[in-house]
Amino acid sequence: MDKLINEFSVGLFFWQLLLFVGLVLLLRKFAWKPILDSVEKRESGIEDALQAAENAKLEMQNLQADNEKLLNEARAERETMLKEARELKAKMIADAEGDAQAKANKMIEQAQAAIESEKKSAMAELKGQVASLSLEIAEKVVKDELSSKDKQMELVESMLGDAKLN
């Protein structure tokens, strides 16, 4: 301990203190401040860049989601349009079928009606002809056999019975 105190050099202590404090102050001004500032700036720059990249990524994701949504919407719209068209088609076909059926039915009905009326008119004509024929026959018979009144009546009766059976 004595040796240490003896060895202590005031001059060296003085110079060391002076030079070191000067060194700290000078280095702070010319070296440490600029160095640490630049390093900090660089670090914050890197951080900002990373943040920006992250933001861009998020934005990208948002855009993609938007796209997806739009696409889905379009798809849904197409789907509904197709469905509508299909329904329309089915309806049109069904309508057309119904129309045709109705028309056909009507035509058949008309045809049937026509046939009926023809048949009726034919029957009427036939009846007329049969009557005239019977009249003619009757005339002839009358002309031929009007000798006996009883015989004539018998003949007309039998002939009418035959005609009615037709």
Added chain:
Amino acid sequence: MQRKPVVSLLFFFLIAFLPLSVLAQEDMHLKEIAPGVEGEQGVKEEIKEYIDHHLLDSHDFSLFSYTKDNGEHVYVGFPLPVILWDDGLKVFSSSKLHHGEAVAEAGGNYYKSYHNKIYRTNAEGDINLDDHHHPTNVKPLDFSITKNVFTILIVGLLMLWMFSSMAKSYKKGALPKGMGRFLEPIVLYIRDDIAIPNIGKKHYKRYMSFLLTIFFFIWIINLLGLTPLGVNVTNNIAVTFALALLTFLITNFTANKSYWGHIFWMPGVPKLMRIVLAPIELLGIFIKPFSLLIRLYANITAGHIVLMSIIGLMFIFKNWIGSSLSFGLAFALALLELLVAALQAYIFTMLSALYFGQAVEEHDDH
């Protein structure tokens, strides 16, 4: 880009052969002493004296010295200014002292260097010794630019150049060029692993300048101590005292209320204990920086003494087995000293940061 591998190779060789160069230098010194002394005891004495001398500061920057055949000592180096305060400022060149062999005259007074300390003497340069071999002459206040002061100055200029050029290289781009590539990770290490964890994100910026400066200063100056220049700054108690004093002052001048509260009136303990704890804590304020200064001083001094003693063993053994063994040991130790140089700088910085952290810590618990 072409230049880079060459530089790194050079750097590698510098690191690899630094210990060797230390050995070479000490060899040179010891060889020069050894032949002049007869017997093993003489060699031991010489080695001890040489180590003592090496650990001391000196008034001139001598790289090495040798003895001519006619017994004349020749010193290779350059003189430094001697600045004394002895009833007025006295400035003269250390060449006047002739390494303690001559009397220097300045402003009507006569000075002589004895064991690297300057004393005022009479015109003949008589040094009067007391019973304990301590000179009784008047010792003027010595503010000389000694070898150590000169080294501190050089290291300061070196650091200024290194770091201001590193700072400039940031202006050209986000990444530093050249030396900055090597220094930046260390700067960031001190910021991220020493300052921020110990001091806290809120206050660390105030202390960064001091921490960075002290780390690089101690590291560079410790490394210089291992070069053949033979400078030896951090094994002066005055130097480590100045550094620790700064830590002490910064700690106590930036301390907040809660720091002083913990020292004088420890919260959370019984009243009687608070009275007992106060002087212990108060003593702690002084012991903390004291341990800093002693640790740095003792580690570097012990390293130098052990290294040089082992080198000295080579001349005591004087046979190839012992000498080569001690050479190997000295080589390993020199490598270890390279580690210690960085480790002591780290510990000093780390503990300083820890003390600063305690001073600004905010306690809201208890």
Added chain:
Amino acid sequence: MTIPNIVGAGLIVIGAGLGIGRIGGQAMEAIARQPEASGKIQTAMLIAAALIEGIGFAALFAA
């Protein structure tokens, strides 16, 4: 240096050595148990070792 001084210095070195050795050993064990906390353990270890060292040096210079 007198004999009591040397003996005292030796005792200090033994004590400090034991203390620092124990800290180092325990820190190793702790790191082996929790390798992810090695940074914090190392810092705490260095601080504890430095404190013992400081006391050791103080005593050594007093001896």
